[in-house]
Amino acid sequence: MGRTLAEKVWDDHVVRRAEGEPDLLYIDLHLLHEVTSPQAFDGLRKNGRQVRRTDLTIATEDHNTPTLDIDKPIADPVSRTQLETLRKNCADFGVRLHPLGDVEQGVVHVVGPQLGLTQPGTTVVCGDSHTSTHGAFGALAFGIGTSQVEHVLATQTLPLAPFRTMAVTVNGELPADVTAKDLILAVIARIGTGGGQGYVLEYRGEAIEKLSMEARMTICNMSIEAGARAGMIAPDETTFAYLQGRPHAPEGPEWDAAVEYWRTLRTDDDAVFDHEVVIEAAELAPFVTWGTNPGQGAPLSAAVPEPATFDDPSERYAAEKALEYMGLSAGQPLRDIAVDTVFVGSCTNGRIEDLRSAAAVLEGRQVADGVRMLVVPGSVRVALQAVEEGLDQVFTAAGAEWRHAGCSMCLGMNPDQLAPGERSASTSNRNFEGRQGKGGRTHLVSPPVAAATAVLGHLASPADLSDVADHAVPAGV
Amino acid sequence: MEAFTTHTGRVVPLRRSNVDTDQIIPAHWLKKVTRDGFEDGLFEAWRKDEAFVLNQPERRGATVLVAGPDFGTGSSREHAVWALQNYGFKAVISSRFADIFRGNSLKNGLLTVVLPQPVVDRLWELAETDPTAEVTVDLVARKVLAPGVEADFELDENARWRLLKGLDDISITLQNEDAVAAYEALRPSFKPRTQVA
Secondary structure (H helix, E strand, O other): OOOOHHHHHHHOOEEEOOOOOOEEEEOOEEEEOOOOOHHHHHHHHHOOOOOOOHHHEEEEOOOOOOOOOOOOOOOOHHHHHHHHHHHHHHHHHOOEEEOOOOOOOEOHHHHHHHOOOOOOOOEEEEOOHHHHHHHHHOOEEEEOOHHHHHHHHHHOEEEEOOOEEEEEEEEOOOOOOOOHHHHHHHHHHHHOOOOOEOEEEEEEOHHHHOOOHHHHHHHHHHHHHHOEOEEEOOOOHHHHHHHOOOOOOOOHHHHHHHHHHHOOOOOOOOOOOOEEEEEEHHHOOOEEEOOOOOOOEEEOOOEOOOHHHOOOHHHHHHHHHHHHHHOOOOOOEHHHOEOOEEEEOHHHHOOHHHHHHHHHHHOOOOOOOOOEEEEOOOEHHHHHHHHHOOHHHHHHHHOOEEOOOOOHHHOOOOOOOOOOOOEEEEOOOOOOOOOOOOOOEEEEOOHHHHHHHHHHOEOOOHHHHHHOOOOOOOOOO | OOOOOEEEEEEEEEOOOOOEHHHHOOHHHHHOOOOOOOHHHOOHHHHOOOOOHHHOHHHOOOOEEEEOOOEOEOOOOOHHHHHHHHHOOOEEEEOOEOHHHHHHHHHHOOEEEEOOHHHHHHHHHHHHHOOOOEEEEEOOOOEEEEOOEEEEOOOOHHHHHHHHHOOOHHHHHHOOHHHHHHHHHOOOOOOOOOOOO
16 A cells, blocks of 8 residues: 655654554754753753764754844843853754854744755654644654653654644635635634644645745644644655755755655555545635634634534633633624734744735835734844845835844744733734733734734735725735 | 652642643743743643632642643643643643643653543542542553542553653663664765754
8 A cells, every 4th residue: 555745754764663662763853942952951961961963953042032132132131041051052062053143043943944954755853843844845844842852862863653644635726815824724723723633734735736835834834733743745846946056955966866755755646544634725715813722713704703603512612711811702803803913923924925925015005003013034044035125124114123033922932022911913823822922812814914904903804905005915925 | 750650639620621831831931941940830821810720729739630622732842741740740631632742741750641521521520529539540550540430541552661660761762772873874865964074
């Protein structure tokens, strides 16, 4: 019987297989950041261990870094200590680090792909759940805890429990105003936050094949929000074109050998998935969340749902709790929800195409009075590209704040936070209670919806702007 | 890692589904570089509400958390497990756990037990009717026992063995270093490197 993409990559990394034991898998690339690594390095020291493969390990600073005044000492002493700890650990153990201020610094899941380190058929891990992003290249990529970070540092392997496979097939073409973000939010609403549990998802079908690499990263990024172990997309010409010429992509005969291997990384025609979900692209529309988990979403044209309509008692209770926390009432049109903050950025939507699509909506328009809009590029390289294209000027002319690269308001660990009761439209990945700041309320949206929302001051899509100004609606990313 | 064989303690009934790791330990606690000192951050936002179950005097000293489905979703932060352990929890029972959280818990000796929702419902009712009721989580027999409740649970044999013995994964893997070296010798040369040797 044929094998799925995920099974092929898994099989190619088995170091040891023994009856009654989890497979021991080799890890091709280990990404580190300041938050989930200090205790792992401590463990190495305590046991007199080294980093086995510094040449397969790379670190950057992102979660806890400021996006303003980055040339000044970090004000919060606890944050400063954490960054200094990473710098010391990387120096002591010989790990390559791109610290704050470095041209290669940025959100770890933006940095890996742009350096060409994330490649098809590799295993990629990081102490961060959004490592699933790298699956867009046909890599088997997943988030791990700190104990596993230590395990990979010491052994370059991980013992891993077997997984099940799920195909998420998206037929047809996405409508022009529907982005990858809308698609993945719709997928999560369909299968639920626990629906992917134990599965590696493979996104396939015509709509997926037509997506750019950056859009594919947005899709795979949020696989974890459906509870999945990982998300993957088979590598194709789009993937190869993205990689060729990047700093760490193979060259010459090595490139040819790599591409020959990468072309084998497709699910065989006779392979069987454990589960399959089919989505018709034409039925999708701009999608936003109304609740406090990423599965609680609906098309922008819909209304806040009535909790009583949920059959499952725990979902019903969760919806009641969510509406209470979000300060919303059932039946309220989603378009009527006013926001005071808009965040564009994160490992989900902080890449250049995301900034372009937000800027296209904002060009010649103004952020509404009383709305604060933050634009945080995913990496320094993304920021430089945006400046070259003049996007930073578009944002600042519209009244948005153009910040330095980092995770920023996605998780509210640095000073970029919502105040209690504030409400955001955010291009990030989680709308959990207090995620963006204690008492803050989050609506997950795509970059074009974020920009249109900033202009109108309530949840909106670019199409809603037609009567505000005569302006072309940007095509979906 | 601390070994886990069997544990008996009182229950905290947490009637919430999708308890994400941002609720278990908010991000601002993640600036710490240690594995301890997270107990005050556990469910920090919810604990501001006096009526929250963890604030009820009769729950003081309870060691078994019984929660709704999809416990531990979201971020991979192992700090969530440390916070539960620092607070005093020895086991968590739910009908469904997020994968990364479950993996993290078992690597730290916090036993996460999957039981069907009807059994979770019974444990909630029991703990709410009689806060002094004790539940036993027996990893040797793979059973959860409480007045009127006897439920078997599954845990893969390898994970169970590591927990029972309190074994450190890294030492086990290092015993297979030859296999790792043999694999490395055959890795294609086109694979990416972060540093040139």
